[in-house]
Amino acid sequence: MEHGKFLCYTYNGRLGNHMFQFASLTGIAALNNRTIIVGMDDYLYKVFDLMNVLVIRNRDICNSFDLIEEGLGCCKFDARLMTLREDKNFKIGLYLQSWKYFYHVQDILLRQYRFRDNISKTAMRIVNEIRLTHRQHSLTLIGIHIRIGDIANEMHNRNGLVIAPEGYIYKAMDYMKSKFPNSIFIVASDDMEWAKNVLDLRLNDSVHLLEKDNMPYIDLAVLASCDHVIQTVGSFGWWAAFLAGGISIYYPHPGRVGSAGEARYNYEDFFPPNWIPIDV
Template sequence: MRIIVSKHSEVNLVFKLHDIDIWDNITICSKFTIRREKQNCAYEPNLINFPNSHNSRIFSCLQSWKYFYDSRIELRTQFTFRDLIRQEAENNINQIIKRLDIGSSKNITLVGVHIRRGDMVNNGLGFNVATSQYLTKAMHYFNSKYQNVKFIISSLDVQWTKANMPNNTNLIYTSYPKREIVVATLALCNHTITTVGSFGWWIGWLTGGEVTYFKWPAKEGTFVRTQYSKDYSDFFYPGWIGM
């Protein structure tokens, strides 16, 4: 079977996709058989068990590592940032190192921190946002395990973030207008502190080091909670550290 991706889709504009069909016009896909998941953040084996005798569209979030775990090496190859994005991200890291006056990134441990709040604060669906206690605990974990740790922090809610992060000279706040630059820059770090949402999840996965996550992304008894498996294990990647 062949994978079809729109030429104008964000995934194609950001990554160097290869060995798949990049089409300028994908209107024909609207006629394909739709296969839709029942839960956005849980694994459904039947979703990917279908015959190759007809065309299919798979919806929609697929936010479980179990869907792609067997193809994770190939997927990392697919998710190679386009040159201009990678160069801008590398320049951001180099500027940070220059600002710190430490000579080389080899002398420090960089931990990317993505703090999502925005649409998840005071929402009616049941999202939880990570607490200041979680962020403090996660930072303590990396400080206790690695030497000379520097935290590169990205958030749209900078005011809350600065008010709730520990007072620490090792914090570097960044502000990039393009979200693909945020992802590419934080993915160049050694490790990741995620909060909630899929955006930080993929930053952690792309980075590939140790990753901490907020264990309670949904409030019990809400719609969002029904979208996860019972113990969240379908969503959080194996080996990540819940706090």
């Protein structure tokens, strides 16, 4: 392949992580006149109708590219990556979780992250069924993503990564309800039993829990179809909020103060300035 024309990424983590990596490469590619290489079997290519990429059957060619990695941690902007040597192709890693890598190409990215037709149609069917259940078409739909899963395990707990507390979820819901009285909360989680136990206490709110066996990309497409989003912690909820494009509420302490988990973040790099933190 011609030198100095292509970029690959390293595919660390799951769907939300992949989205950060591809989004950041999109921003870097735009500044350096590069084309991103995507494999036919790549998760993102199966979920999104990606444009202006080079799609190849096998991404082994990427192994011949020079590898450069972020040097500051998963959730901190590394400005070094924004300017690349013109005579080399690069593979860029690791997690690249900062909006600053791609704020200048947000419109392009929203077009890139259009769900494939089968996913979009399934999500729209779910949303329309929810509207029909409540017999109103003027509802404000507020998505909630509750991340429990791996964050609850011993390793992450030891490193200081935390689950957003119940009080945060209630306070965020109250904030949204004060702004949009005629609303319904659509909830996705990787632990629906935990979410149900917490939200069963909200007897005066209209809450719809998505099916626990949904594929992650279906949950993401449903949340992205909402008017506004409440996220807890993690990259999946972050992208639901970004794609929805409305008001985004976030929990501002995903790492315990003074912990290794907190040290991974620069919160100003991770959370866009127009998003709203709610503390408890």
